[in-house]
Amino acid sequence: MSRSIPAEQAPDKMRRLIREGKWSAPTAGVCNGYTQANLVILPKAYAYDFLLFSQRNPKPCPLLEVLGSGDPEVREVAAQADIRTDLPKYRIYRNGELAGEADDIREYWRDDLVSFLIGCSFSFEKALLENDIPVRQIEEGCNVPMYRTTIPCRPAGMFHGPLVVSMRPMSATQAIRAIQVTSRFPSVHGAPVYIGDPEKIGIHDLAHPDFGDRVTIHHGEIPVFWACGVTPQAAVMASKPELAITHAPGHMFVTDKKDMAYSVL
Amino acid sequence: MSRSIPAEQAPDKMRRLIREGKWSAPTAGVCNGYTQANLVILPKAYAYDFLLFSQRNPKPCPLLEVLGSGDPEVREVAAQADIRTDLPKYRIYRNGELAGEADDIREYWRDDLVSFLIGCSFSFEKALLENDIPVRQIEEGCNVPMYRTTIPCRPAGMFHGPLVVSMRPMSATQAIRAIQVTSRFPSVHGAPVYIGDPEKIGIHDLAHPDFGDRVTIHHGEIPVFWACGVTPQAAVMASKPELAITHAPGHMFVTDKKDMAYSVL
Numbered sequence: 001m002s003r004s005i006p007a008e009q010a011p012d013k014m015r016r017l018i019r020e021g022k023w024s025a026p027t028a029g030v031c032n033g034y035t036q037a038n039l040v041i042l043p044k045a046y047a048y049d050f051l052l053f054s055q056r057n058p059k060p061c062p063l064l065e066v067l068g069s070g071d072p073e074v075r076e077v078a079a080q081a082d083i084r085t086d087l088p089k090y091r092i093y094r095n096g097e098l099a100g101e102a103d104d105i106r107e108y109w110r111d112d113l114v115s116f117l118i119g120c121s122f123s124f125e126k127a128l129l130e131n132d133i134p135v136r137q138i139e140e141g142c143n144v145p146m147y148r149t150t151i152p153c154r155p156a157g158m159f160h161g162p163l164v165v166s167m168r169p170m171s172a173t174q175a176i177r178a179i180q181v182t183s184r185f186p187s188v189h190g191a192p193v194y195i196g197d198p199e200k201i202g203i204h205d206l207a208h209p210d211f212g213d214r215v216t217i218h219h220g221e222i223p224v225f226w227a228c229g230v231t232p233q234a235a236v237m238a239s240k241p242e243l244a245i246t247h248a249p250g251h252m253f254v255t256d257k258k259d260m261a262y263s264v265l
Numbered sequence: 266m267s268r269s270i271p272a273e274q275a276p277d278k279m280r281r282l283i284r285e286g287k288w289s290a291p292t293a294g295v296c297n298g299y300t301q302a303n304l305v306i307l308p309k310a311y312a313y314d315f316l317l318f319s320q321r322n323p324k325p326c327p328l329l330e331v332l333g334s335g336d337p338e339v340r341e342v343a344a345q346a347d348i349r350t351d352l353p354k355y356r357i358y359r360n361g362e363l364a365g366e367a368d369d370i371r372e373y374w375r376d377d378l379v380s381f382l383i384g385c386s387f388s389f390e391k392a393l394l395e396n397d398i399p400v401r402q403i404e405e406g407c408n409v410p411m412y413r414t415t416i417p418c419r420p421a422g423m424f425h426g427p428l429v430v431s432m433r434p435m436s437a438t439q440a441i442r443a444i445q446v447t448s449r450f451p452s453v454h455g456a457p458v459y460i461g462d463p464e465k466i467g468i469h470d471l472a473h474p475d476f477g478d479r480v481t482i483h484h485g486e487i488p489v490f491w492a493c494g495v496t497p498q499a500a501v502m503a504s505k506p507e508l509a510i511t512h513a514p515g516h517m518f519v520t521d522k523k524d525m526a527y528s529v530l
Contacts, residue, residue, distance in 0.1 A: 047313065048312065048313040048316065051313065051316050051317065051320065052316065052331055054320075055316065055319075055320070055328055055331055056330075056331070056341070063320055066317055066320055066321070076321070076419070154341070180530065183529050183530040184529070184530065186451055186529050190529065191529070264448050264449070264451050264455065264456070264529060264530075265445065265448040265449060265529075265530060
């Protein structure tokens with residue numbers, strides 16, 4: 001990992017750097033040990049359906065906090081944090097189409113916007129590394145490979161779509177340990193959803209992920225698939241709300257919560 | 266346990282007995298090994314706030330399933346089950362006041378009613394017994410003692426109220442094991458929320474519970490407190506929606522899901 005990544009920074013100081021425009025890069029590796037979160041912001045008119053979609057699909061959509069309608073202040077997972085300024089980069093979608101990026105969304109803010117913070121796999125990847133389980137995309141310095149599956153999410157009102165999974169290759173012995181380790185973190189996607197033959201879940205070529213990058217699969221390794229935080233974003237985009245604001249890929253919200261705070265055992 | 270309790274009954278057959286009016290008693294002990302659920306039904310106008318209250322207070326309000334607006338059919342946790350007929354007894358509240366009981370709520374049904382099924386401590390009590398941890402109220406054939414605490418729930422819209430806890434006395438060694446065992450079941454209240462001195466959470470006399478019955482605390486035992494499914498009902502009642510329908514105490518919905526299906530490890 002590059003020397004320039006502030007791995008030992010405190011979350012509140014990191015958010016201040018971001019707020020002041022002094023950090024606009026991805027957040028992978030920053031504030032080591034602190035949980036990062038995906039962001040989806042929707043008008044209140046869509047919020048019930050999205051909250052229900054998350055309740056019905058807790059593995060891809062583990063909610064860490066839902067802010068009040070029109071309230072930009074994070075209250076549970078961070079102190080003195082403003083959801084409009086404290087992420088390094090945002091994406092603005094109109095009617096399901098990407099309409100632009102921004103490093104501050106105060107000009108887009110409305111009194112009816114509801115912000116959803118969703119758990120992120122960065123938390124369990126740290127636990128995997130501590131258990132000497134390889135995380136290939138970190139070894140290879142790229143993004144995790146992600147795939148659309150033929151497993152449908154449970155729909156909720158206007159929201160529907162396929163389960164998107166991330167894949168990490170490892171030995172069978174490592175996979176068993178990885179299942180144990182990630183089971184302790186249901187708030188950050190939890191245990192894998194599938195292991196082995198990708199064809200069975202509608203993935204025809206592991207070398208061509210739908211999102212992220214291809215990673216090397218060594219001889220004898222098996223692919224292990226986790227529910228992915230791209231799932232709720234994909235469902236939001238498929239259902240074309242008039243406005244949606246999300247984090248830009250990799251540019252997450254850094255919380256004050258330790259990863260271990262989300263371990264159930 | 267009485268010979269007359271159908272402990273080995275299949276859930277679908279049990280629900281049919283209930284639907285046909287052949288069983289109107291509490292469900293404690295029936296369909297051994299299958300998860301039972303608390304029920305709260307609210308008009309859609311209150312559903313977003315209640316769903317958000319549950320998301321913000323997952324230990325007292327672990328949602329197992331939320332039905333669609335006006336849809337009486339359970340889809341996820343049971344097959345061919347009608348939420349209007351398949352519980353042995355219901356309570357009808359109007360503006361926060363108990364207005365009556367019924368063993369069938371078809372006459373109260375409306376197209377805007379949303380049903381919330383919430384995890385129940387019966388599931389983790391079975392796991393405690395299997396670990397030779399005493400469950401005093403089962404030994405003494407009464408209801409678990411429950412107490413209002415001075416710990417506030419996180420409010421959500423119109424819903425607010427204190428955390429209500431259930432208490433089970435045990436030795437310190439048993440308490441340690443009980444923490445491990447119940448941590449595996451976050452969908453049915455999970456790990457205890459407090460252990461030891463009741464004064465610290467605003468409970469002044471363990472011998473006078475706010476709900477349920479007093480149980481014996483043996484010399485050397487410590488009280489162990491779990492978040493309780495009465496919490497969401499108490500919040501609903503405190504906030505006085507024009508209509509709310511719940512299960513009658515102890516008269517739960519029997520699902521097709523095994524208790525072990527809710528264990529994360």
